Amino acid sequence: MIVMTKDTMQIVREQDVVPFRNRVREYAVKIGMSLVNQTKLITAASELVRNMLKYASGGKVILEIISKNAQTGVRLTFVDEGPGISDIKQAMQDGFSTGRSLGLGLPGAKRLVNEFDIQSTPGTGTTVTITHWKHGR
Template sequence: MITITNKEEIPIVKEQDVVPLRNRVKDYGVKIGMSILNQTKLITATSELVRNLLKYGGGGKVIIEAVNNGRENGVRVTFIDNGPGIPDIDLAMKDGYSTGKSLGLGLPGTKRIVNEFAIKTEMGNGTTVTIIKWKNG
């Protein structure tokens, strides 16, 4: 069972919100003693997902949480938008797929660099992506 030890919600409405968000996520990683490598993976995943939130979801909010599963500490980041939703999650999770003509990590690349990855979408009602990076993961 996961318990939350610290939590904050950050509205994301413009590109200028990205860097402060990245810094807050890094702070959470530092606070639990996460290695530089794992901090970098967490920040990279956060960057990719927050840019998706802005580009495809028209903005939204991000919830950052310090979590514990009984034996390990981690950082959970949830990205919530009220955009159009993802028409085909299976397709969106395929390597090389992009609607944005970008060479970013995309959803599958992001999934690979975190320990836990969940996505929920509903057409016309937005998308929620939740990631967890464990301290030693």
């Protein structure tokens, strides 16, 4: 796998959400992703960045354009140092939320992108990685 472009963005407040989404769009447009795929990726990113703000009061996102097996895609890594998730299986269920939200964030984001990975250690933080390929689905 080759990383072609890489950038990091700090997310500390709600006002960072829209500029962050625009940055994701730039990356998706750069590799020629279709409008539907762009929308799916940006929406998933929006959900995850909101989670990060809500539960960990922010964090950082690594944005990358990657290439693997002749496929090009956008990979986003959301890293926070929040309380972590004690039961990931439960957190990935539709409608489960410890906050007052709809509980669609994590499972919804997973459905929208091609690859989804979540690692979390209670007390240390959570890292979510999503990848959406140019010709994904």
